[in-house]
Structures are given as structure tokens and as C-alpha cells.
Amino acid sequence: MFLGENILGWLLLALGGAMAVGNATALARPPRQRADGDLVRPPVWRSVLYIVLGTVAALWAVASLSG
Numbered sequence: 587m588f589l590g591e592n593i594l595g596w597l598l599l600a601l602g603g604a605m606a607v608g609n610a611t612a613l614a615r616p617p618r619q620r621a622d623g624d625l626v627r628p629p630v631w632r633s634v635l636y637i638v639l640g641t642v643a644a645l646w647a648v649a650s651l652s653g
Contacts, residue, residue: 595651602643609636 590596612628620626 592651595647599644599647599651602640602645602647605640606637606644607640609633609640613637 609628610633613630613633616627617624
């Protein structure tokens with residue numbers, strides 16, 4: 587295969603991890619400088635949902651890569 591047999595697992599791990607870590611970081615430290623129309627804080631429920639989905643995707647990828 588072009589980039590290896592486990593490329594989808596590695597991509598899912600990278601995207602799920604980035605989704606979880608990025609949203610957790612946005613909740614922990616919102617940006618200090620905002621443009622006009624930006625929210626003061628990210629929506630909590632959406633961020634928590636994305637953290638959960640990213641974590642599930644990353645864990646699923648780890649399980650599929652190790653098996």
C-alpha cells in the first residue's frame with residue numbers, strides 16, 4: 587500500500603487527538619485577543635461533545651492499531 591497498511595488508523599488517531607486536545611485547550615484558555623464578532627468563550631456543551639468524540643476516536647484508533 588502507498589503509505590502503509592495502517593494509515594487510516596494513524597490518521598484517525600491524529601485527528602481524534604487533535605480534536606480532543608484543541609477543544610480542551612480552548613476551554614481552559616480562551617484567546618485573549620478577539621476580533622469583532624468573536625465569542626468571549628467557546629460554547630461549553632459543543633466543546634465537551636467534541637472532546638468526548640475526539641477521545642473516543644483516538645481510543646478506537648489505538649485499539650485498532652494494537653490489534
